[in-house]
Amino acid sequence: MRLIGRTSITRRLALLFVTASSAVLLALGFVIATSVEKHFEQQDMEVLSGKMELARHALKTFKSQDDLDRVSQLLDNSLVGHHGLELIIFGPNHALLFATPNANFPFDMMAARAAQSPHRPMTWLLGDQTYRGIAAELPTGISERSRVVVAVALNIAHHQAFMRSFQQTLWFFVAGAALLTGLLGWLIARRGLAPLRAMREQAQVVTAQQLSHRLQVETVPIELAELAQSLNDMLARLEDAFHRLSDFSSDIAHELRTPVSNLMTQTQVVLSRARDADQYRSILESNAEEFERMARMISDMLLLAKADNGLVVPSRETLNVAAEILALFDYYDAVAEEKGLQLSVEGDGEVSADRLMLRRALGNLLSNAVRHAAARTTVRVRVHTDQDAVSIGMENTGDGIAQEYLERVFDRFFRVDPSRQRSSEGTGLGLAITKSIVVAHGGTISVASIGKVTTFTIRLPRVP
Numbered sequence: 001m002r003l004i005g006r007t008s009i010t011r012r013l014a015l016l017f018v019t020a021s022s023a024v025l026l027a028l029g030f031v032i033a034t035s036v037e038k039h040f041e042q043q044d045m046e047v048l049s050g051k052m053e054l055a056r057h058a059l060k061t062f063k064s065q066d067d068l069d070r071v072s073q074l075l076d077n078s079l080v081g082h083h084g085l086e087l088i089i090f091g092p093n094h095a096l097l098f099a100t101p102n103a104n105f106p107f108d109m110m111a112a113r114a115a116q117s118p119h120r121p122m123t124w125l126l127g128d129q130t131y132r133g134i135a136a137e138l139p140t141g142i143s144e145r146s147r148v149v150v151a152v153a154l155n156i157a158h159h160q161a162f163m164r165s166f167q168q169t170l171w172f173f174v175a176g177a178a179l180l181t182g183l184l185g186w187l188i189a190r191r192g193l194a195p196l197r198a199m200r201e202q203a204q205v206v207t208a209q210q211l212s213h214r215l216q217v218e219t220v221p222i223e224l225a226e227l228a229q230s231l232n233d234m235l236a237r238l239e240d241a242f243h244r245l246s247d248f249s250s251d252i253a254h255e256l257r258t259p260v261s262n263l264m265t266q267t268q269v270v271l272s273r274a275r276d277a278d279q280y281r282s283i284l285e286s287n288a289e290e291f292e293r294m295a296r297m298i299s300d301m302l303l304l305a306k307a308d309n310g311l312v313v314p315s316r317e318t319l320n321v322a323a324e325i326l327a328l329f330d331y332y333d334a335v336a337e338e339k340g341l342q343l344s345v346e347g348d349g350e351v352s353a354d355r356l357m358l359r360r361a362l363g364n365l366l367s368n369a370v371r372h373a374a375a376r377t378t379v380r381v382r383v384h385t386d387q388d389a390v391s392i393g394m395e396n397t398g399d400g401i402a403q404e405y406l407e408r409v410f411d412r413f414f415r416v417d418p419s420r421q422r423s424s425e426g427t428g429l430g431l432a433i434t435k436s437i438v439v440a441h442g443g444t445i446s447v448a449s450i451g452k453v454t455t456f457t458i459r460l461p462r463v464p
Contacts, residue, residue: 009196010189017185022178029170033163040159041132045121048134051087051152052119054078055138059089059148062140072098084155086131091148102129103153110135110151123156132156195220199228211239256297259290297429315354318463321383321390322348324355328363332370340376347383349390350463353441361437364430365394365456374398374452385462389443392458401449409447410435 058074075098079085086103090096094107104126113122118136125131133153140146199215206213214235215228270283322345329343336343351358369379373396382393401409408414413428438445443460 010186010193013189013192014182014186017188018178018182021181022174025170025174025177029167029174033166033170036166037159037163040156041121044132044154044156044159045134047082047085047154048121048132048152049119051078051082051085052134052136052138052150055087055089055150055152059138059150060141063142084158086133086153086155088151089148090150092146097148102155103151105131105133105151105153107149111149114149114151130156130160195224199224199231203231206235208242211235211242256294259294263287263290301429316352317355318350319353319355319358320348320350321392324359325362325366325381325383325392328359328366331363332366335370336379339370339373341370341373342378343381344378345381345383347385349383349385349392351390351441351460352463353460357437357440361434361458362392362394364434365458368430369394369396369454369456372396372399372454388462389459390462392460393455394457395453395455397452398454400452401447401454403449406447406449410445 055075058071058078061074062071075087079087079100086100086105087098088096088100088103088105088110089098090107090110109124113120114135114137119134121132121134123130123132131153133151135149135151137147138150140148199220202213202215214232217225217228217232220228266283266286270280325345329345332343366379366381373379377397380393380395382391382395384391384393405414410431412432414431435445438458438460441460443458445456445458448455448457
């Protein structure tokens with residue numbers, strides 16, 4: 001299926017490279033442009049300050065109106081070779097004392113600048129030309145109170161032309177650098193993400209028939225090692241669940257095959273010839289037993305399926321464990337009496353549990369203990385309450401369990417002796433159901449077998 005609206009990591013990284021490099025280049029260009037503009041301003045100020053000092057010196061020699069021609073000649077000579085440099089001098093009553101040909105500067109602006117910010121640079125537009133200049137009030141040689149307004153300015157058109165060319169070059173360079181960075185970023189990202197593609201290729205090998213395949217954690221970068229290990233752990237869980245499901249399916253097929261085969265055989269035999277009513281009744285009763293066994297098995301499998309998806313305890317109530325066990329003894333007294341068994345309970349404790357589910361779990365353990373206990377022995381149930389939990393230990397003496405089977409006794413359809421297939425031996429789901437019920441109540445269950453003594457222990461949270 002094609003993914004729409006998705007952007008690959010390679011493309012994202014390439015775009016990030018382009019964005020970051022463009023931002024850096026633009027910031028660098030801004031800094032350079034600002035520095036160049038500042039440098040031009042400093043250069044202009046050196047020239048303007050020098051000419052302003054020259055004007056100050058010339059004005060000190062201005063003793064009378066007759067000296068104007070001599071001062072003008074001096075100023076003209078000092079401006080030779082300075083193209084774009086303009087100078088204007090306003091005397092009292094706005095009288096124009098001196099001005100270069102292009103110095104058509106307004107008196108009001110020059111006077112206001114000279115009064116407010118003398119010797120500070122300013123920029124203004126005159127016609128289609130831009131000027132940078134300074135203005136100041138300077139004394140003359142006539143008297144200290146005789147002052148004139150002097151303005152010196154430079155045409156900065158060549159500076160502006162240079163800055164426009166610089167900005168145009170900068171934009172072209174940033175555009176080219178963005179394209180180059182995008183290409184290099186794409187190549188780098190693609191090469192850097194090669195381990196991910198390798199992991200994808202390895203993951204594609206995993207199928208239902210090859211769940212044992214694992215990713216090579218040692219060959220991937222450190223940043224991907226945890227991801228690879230997590231995928232390996234997931235594959236291990238899937239493999240275990242798949243094997244358990246496969247075994248469960250095989251066990252179901254095996255367990256259901258026997259009663260179905262019995263039903264088919266008995267039915268075919270009955271239909272082979274006419275029989276009397278008693279024979280039909282006997283066959284139907286035998287079939288009913290098989291149906292009951294199949295119904296119990298299906299019910300148990302449904303319960304275990306719920307347990308696999310989080311068995312929910314319908315309702316909880318405070319229960320006396322000893323009282324529940326004594327109630328179960330009433331059901332098994334007859335069976336125990338046939339084998340000469342003694343049933344005993346020691347200790348007491350209270351738990352919060354669902355009554356029917358707890359009785360089923362304890363009943364499965366008691367049924368198992370009575371079934372495998374040796375004749376004329378005692379099945380003991382010990383209840384012990386500690387600070388956090390109530391322990392229920394069910395002990396019987398008889399058929400022990402080999403150590404290699406202890407971890408599997410709670411598996412579905414598991415039997416220590418596979419040859420036991422009689423209906424009286426149950427469906428092989430009792431201990432698995434017991435474990436599911438205990439876990440659903442927040443408890444644990446374990447088994448220990450020493451010699452001929454086997455003990456199943458349940459720990460359930462105690463009632464505070």
